Amino acid sequence: MGKVVTLGEIMLRLSTEQGTRIDSSERFVAHYGGGEANVAISLANYGHDAVFATKVPDNALGKAVKKHLQCYGVDTKQVLSGGPRLGTYYMETGSGERAASVIYDRAGSSFAEMDHLEWSLEELFQGIDIFHVSGITPALSKKWQKMTKQVIEAAKKAGCLISFDINYRGKLWTQQEASEVIHQLLPLVDICSAGKMDALYLLGIEKAPEAEEQPLIYYYQKMQEKFPNIQVFYSTKRTVHSASENELKGTLWMNHEYVESHVHRITPIVDRVGGGDAFAGGVLHGILSNMPPQEIIDFATAASALKHTIHGDCNQFSQEEVAQFLACGSGKIIR
């Protein structure tokens, strides 16, 4: 099994129950999550050694974060304690045509306020196979734009494969700002989650010609031509019928080969937060396990589909459970 470090912010999500608005909710359900943390949990579930590096305040919410991670077997030795607060956000759970609605209250968090890398990077990356980080981390501050590059360089130097999930969030930075920073990072990256939108709006790839029959392959090719160091690109194609029903297909470009999963019809959606992270976790697991591309994309998409059926940000399924789901198909009780 592999050894992985992921690094990023983890937040407290406060959600309403189905059919209740934030402004009249008498209680909020609490979940802890963040892109990189969710990937670490997926990988720990699959049996890998997963370390999550972050910084949380020295209070009960910081402890809650550690308990959450430890519960899934993620190593929390690199979870720093200190700083002003834990980032939070409020989510009004969507239903049918009504989309979920979010209030961010993440500014000034212990992680976002960091101004230097407080970990011993040497110790952090010793013996690590993959280092994973997302585009949310450099989006948090000017400091983090620099620090993300530093930490990736240190990981690279220590011999890690670099996994990067672009994960562009328009609420955190502009396309231009993101584009600049990402262009600095991608030459260091080996595995990259990026899709058509990223290609067009952040990486400056030209629109596929109208005649192109498989535009996604076109974008993957162009991205790889631009960043030949990246061996793996992957993304999901999500068709949103409503907040309660989506279709999801996984796609992967690997070793110059394109594969895709079958389409999962996900209805009802119990909780779609973290669906992308479950997908990324599945891809990294496939790579660490030397699966062939088709197997990787089937596994990763199945993991993401399962995540949608469970409350909380993180994938809670083991390798065996995802495999059994792939084997058995949809919805039957075994008894």
Added chain:
Amino acid sequence: MGKVVTLGEIMLRLSTEQGTRIDSSERFVAHYGGGEANVAISLANYGHDAVFATKVPDNALGKAVKKHLQCYGVDTKQVLSGGPRLGTYYMETGSGERAASVIYDRAGSSFAEMDHLEWSLEELFQGIDIFHVSGITPALSKKWQKMTKQVIEAAKKAGCLISFDINYRGKLWTQQEASEVIHQLLPLVDICSAGKMDALYLLGIEKAPEAEEQPLIYYYQKMQEKFPNIQVFYSTKRTVHSASENELKGTLWMNHEYVESHVHRITPIVDRVGGGDAFAGGVLHGILSNMPPQEIIDFATAASALKHTIHGDCNQFSQEEVAQFLACGSGKIIR
């Protein structure tokens, strides 16, 4: 913004949770609502001055009604206190093929037992743009048949537009009784919620010829011919696939023009009680805001669709939220 008075009964609804029958339910969810109250709340949400006139008992349930209305900014100065009890009903929430099931326990309520109009009608309607009442109010008692006419006449005299929602309930009165009363009221009305069923069974309109391509337009025309004082007719067309899935289309006849909304597929239905009132509230908002007909019907139907995704009888969305929903379409998280 406009000034509106609505008047009617408000009841306590006691519902089971999904998948639980009334006869084995250990608890009931409490919601307060009534057609006219729900319309007042919609209009207050959209920024209008909304006054709701009713009578509730002088006890904690009466207070609960006031708190519920005040919470949304509805003016409760015209909520009278006294009388024997608050009308209640029990609802076994439907699911899939199983329809909701209702036990009414509304007889003898403080409102239904009123035998004269206890409000100062002059004060009530001073400066008011629209007075809204539904066909449930005259259905409550012989007294209320007379009093509904009196109150409409007073509003008319004070210069209000009269809005009337036929809202026929077979459990409260017979078609014949309803028909007689409604024929007395409609000559006073300016805006009327009425559809094909009302035309056929209450207003004595003949069935549209088989060849008629748009029978709904036919009915609207015929109704207006009969009551030329009414400038606006509106109704929804609901296709019930199951208790959990409906399709909803809004239709409007205004200034001799027919418009309709696109069809909303509502699944899952969280709570359909008050869907019609949210629609009526949207239409009145459109009229008060001088929207063109197509905009009115789009807004009103969207408001009704949103209502179905939330627990409780009343629309809880602001004008901005309904507009954003119309602009963005179904089910996407914005982040």
Added chain:
Amino acid sequence: MGKVVTLGEIMLRLSTEQGTRIDSSERFVAHYGGGEANVAISLANYGHDAVFATKVPDNALGKAVKKHLQCYGVDTKQVLSGGPRLGTYYMETGSGERAASVIYDRAGSSFAEMDHLEWSLEELFQGIDIFHVSGITPALSKKWQKMTKQVIEAAKKAGCLISFDINYRGKLWTQQEASEVIHQLLPLVDICSAGKMDALYLLGIEKAPEAEEQPLIYYYQKMQEKFPNIQVFYSTKRTVHSASENELKGTLWMNHEYVESHVHRITPIVDRVGGGDAFAGGVLHGILSNMPPQEIIDFATAASALKHTIHGDCNQFSQEEVAQFLACGSGKIIR
């Protein structure tokens, strides 16, 4: 109305709430149920005298079983008290593509550990019209293989019709073991729940010829040829789109006639446990009430469809409610 005895094990089911896994669930919902108990409750709901015979431990869980049965009017005089424990199982409720997942903890229960028939069989079957038992009972132990035969013989002798639901469970015994025992029992049986899978894998019927247009009729015919004593065969055909959406059709072979219900689209499925028992209960009710075959199958399938919309193992609908559901169709509020 008829008099019926059913006999079998009843267990405590501990379920998670939707979207929560067993390994992170802070609470479990408790339901009591078992095939034969569920049939007894259905029949009591329809107005028949229903007696359930079982053995439960002499503790609060045993009392809970009795309260559960009594609540629906089932006669519990034949519920024995004693033995080591109540069988339990844990259910992770399925959702969408994710199937329900079950952990059985039923070994060593008071019922399964019985080594002789502790009831007075004479008293048990006095004046009884139908005795119903399922294939789960002989699957519990070698002793129960024998005791099931004994109890059926005693019922037969007392003049009861024998109703048997094959209900094969691969987790309890092998096909071969089941086949042998069932071949001993079926010559005593009058009414049998069995479908294509039972015909092929347990009763040794050959596969229907490819050209056969209605293979189910073929299997019913072949089964009856083999067991001419059985006058009624019935089963459901379930199409599993997901854990949240199934289609269900009931089929019946009776007096050499084949009838089937229309297809019920069940979505969302609130709780499918006991769906088959509700179907069996409907069939037995139809027989006791001398309904014609088409009416029986419509009633039984409707009862099963309704069961899926309610939490808990047992059908909670009266004869009138099932009939009204058949008359009114899907999902409309009556008000």
Added chain:
Amino acid sequence: MGKVVTLGEIMLRLSTEQGTRIDSSERFVAHYGGGEANVAISLANYGHDAVFATKVPDNALGKAVKKHLQCYGVDTKQVLSGGPRLGTYYMETGSGERAASVIYDRAGSSFAEMDHLEWSLEELFQGIDIFHVSGITPALSKKWQKMTKQVIEAAKKAGCLISFDINYRGKLWTQQEASEVIHQLLPLVDICSAGKMDALYLLGIEKAPEAEEQPLIYYYQKMQEKFPNIQVFYSTKRTVHSASENELKGTLWMNHEYVESHVHRITPIVDRVGGGDAFAGGVLHGILSNMPPQEIIDFATAASALKHTIHGDCNQFSQEEVAQFLACGSGKIIR
């Protein structure tokens, strides 16, 4: 074991959860109860044949009443179905210094509206040892004042002992009205729950002389002198420290002997509704079981104390559990 009939109204209680007011409660907990129903359940729990006679509406709330009674093994064959509604009341659960607060909504119920005895009294009382009714029943209407007398006479004629619990409720009738009716009933009574307040304000007993050391014995003696037909008087003495803490002592006058229980300190009070009925049930059980007076009062008071620790109106403890509680004392886990 004995055979008992109790007769009276049963209502739906809708309670808030601790620390929540009625006017801001989003849900209500549902309990079904009434003095005579609660006594019937107590006696069924102790192994007696208990029949409860009442009238409930023919709807799901009426069914809920039957399910509630059947669950405890009470015979519901004499529960009539029909009439307008089930009486209800709302309870704001008290806590500490804040008393519980109640809104009655019981007028016009199916039971209260009865104008003649719809049961076959001969059948009702055949083979019955004790008939129990409370002073709430004649308080419901003028008709019920007469009908209560009729039903008691019929029971007396059929050879039943008559048990009457005065249970004066100032919200239902005046002291004078109550006094008159009770004076008509008591000459027919054998067992009577009445205490000092009843003696003084309803039965016209003069205040005990100041010097009297045991005024309660005085009142019991005087009451019995007045109604020599009554062999047993009993009541509890409750010291209310707060809504969460009471002290409770049971007292009994039987065969000219006075006995009392030790004082139970009840804290926290989980639910005190039905505490008196559990006490009455215990006394009747003692009489039916030929216990000596001291044993009766210890058992009945213990049953009442246990009732206070459980949600719901009725005693849920078996004879063995009450006995064990008496033997073991307060609050120890046995493991």
Added chain:
Amino acid sequence: MGKVVTLGEIMLRLSTEQGTRIDSSERFVAHYGGGEANVAISLANYGHDAVFATKVPDNALGKAVKKHLQCYGVDTKQVLSGGPRLGTYYMETGSGERAASVIYDRAGSSFAEMDHLEWSLEELFQGIDIFHVSGITPALSKKWQKMTKQVIEAAKKAGCLISFDINYRGKLWTQQEASEVIHQLLPLVDICSAGKMDALYLLGIEKAPEAEEQPLIYYYQKMQEKFPNIQVFYSTKRTVHSASENELKGTLWMNHEYVESHVHRITPIVDRVGGGDAFAGGVLHGILSNMPPQEIIDFATAASALKHTIHGDCNQFSQEEVAQFLACGSGKIIR
């Protein structure tokens, strides 16, 4: 009835349920409150015109604040909308010996970040009888130290009585800082909540001589000597037996007279947050209603005691309910 303005911050409190720690809580109960907001609600409950002035973010949490206030009839026209966020805090509810534990996350709130008074002070104070503010407001920032003085001066100029609750919070500022600011404010104040601790540590009063029999009177006298403009001083004396049991006594110095309430034994404490604000609200109500001092202190302390029995920050009792509580005493059901 009077007209009152209160001004200050209002926050979202996120609490655990009893017996659950923050770091393992799956959900948080949401309450909105703040000292001045709670006082406004109390006064609105008692029938006064109460205006609350604050600033909340323009999102669903800001709307929730308005709904909360409106629900109790508080005027929200002076609730400004904008700024970065709503202050929040997490509370681990205490129980028995274990004290409640709090994590503040209030920095950077829309209110605390204000740098000038955005209200029209003239409009704000027109026709107002009392302006109430607490020492928490100047503790929020250097700006608010100045702005608090400005706003008090404007109120004074407009003819309001000034009510000030010292409410010292060591987590927000030092004693020295507080002392300086409070010395600037108190010369403008008419009614002041301050006790022995405030006298000693903030107002520089010397410790009462050992021989002093009634040291509290001493401190009130000394404080008034120092600030002769203040006519009313009041405070509570709380004896903390545990987080679940307190004793509470109210004391008042008014017109050179000292009065105190009887001692309330509060057990169990449901929620003590806002207990002091309920007391202040009661005192201001007494002053507005021209009650004599003893009546004021009895009423205010009773209101505070009732507050402790209800979840949420604000007093939810009407004038009549507090008066009835005073009249009836502890814990009896009226029925």
Added chain:
Amino acid sequence: MGKVVTLGEIMLRLSTEQGTRIDSSERFVAHYGGGEANVAISLANYGHDAVFATKVPDNALGKAVKKHLQCYGVDTKQVLSGGPRLGTYYMETGSGERAASVIYDRAGSSFAEMDHLEWSLEELFQGIDIFHVSGITPALSKKWQKMTKQVIEAAKKAGCLISFDINYRGKLWTQQEASEVIHQLLPLVDICSAGKMDALYLLGIEKAPEAEEQPLIYYYQKMQEKFPNIQVFYSTKRTVHSASENELKGTLWMNHEYVESHVHRITPIVDRVGGGDAFAGGVLHGILSNMPPQEIIDFATAASALKHTIHGDCNQFSQEEVAQFLACGSGKIIR
């Protein structure tokens, strides 16, 4: 910090909510716990390396156990997977005078069914300071009587201090059986939880003379004379006022010195399960931290008192939190 191994069974506890009986509970709260597991969690909370060795089934309940332990940072590498089932028990939570009531369903568990020590004992005890086990483990089976001795001998040989908690359970074995086994184990033990009852009924110490002023010291002395290898004895003295109120005092005999804590009045008791384990965990922490005896007993008793205020079997407080509780006393909010 120290390194500790504890070994024993861990079970699923299924509890009712306050005021609900097992036989009418619609849901059960799930907690995982066992004496040795609880001690391991306490020690992990205090910062020690804690390993828990057990065997759980290879299913979701087994996973739940691991997640529970990992969440608190307990090392689960020695948690074996396999065997038939997880032991469970049902608990009816007590309240006031009504004691908790328990149904054990622990027979045949994966741990109890073990017939040889499946761990590598060498690896298990390498570098470990203390090995802790309780008298429940040998009580589970004849095999475990032998295996407990074996595992203690292996730990001793590896240089561990041996900690043994007698924890006699009459439901598992007789006093005679327990006495024999414990006499074999105690000569190997260094630290022992044993009190007066153990001395008298299991260790054959004679009753203290009537004149003895401090009988507990007498028993500690006598026990140590008998087992001079044991340096530390400790136990709690619990006065049970009710299921909701206990008094608790900790006592310790160490280095021939007797110390005791002050008395904690614990009311309300939220959950007393695991109170003794929290005490034992505190004592072991004190020994590992070289605290003086008085500090040990104060810390351990405080930890136990805190445990009673929280749901769940295990102590959830850190070293700092227990210390702060000792410093601050009962029930005050810090803000």
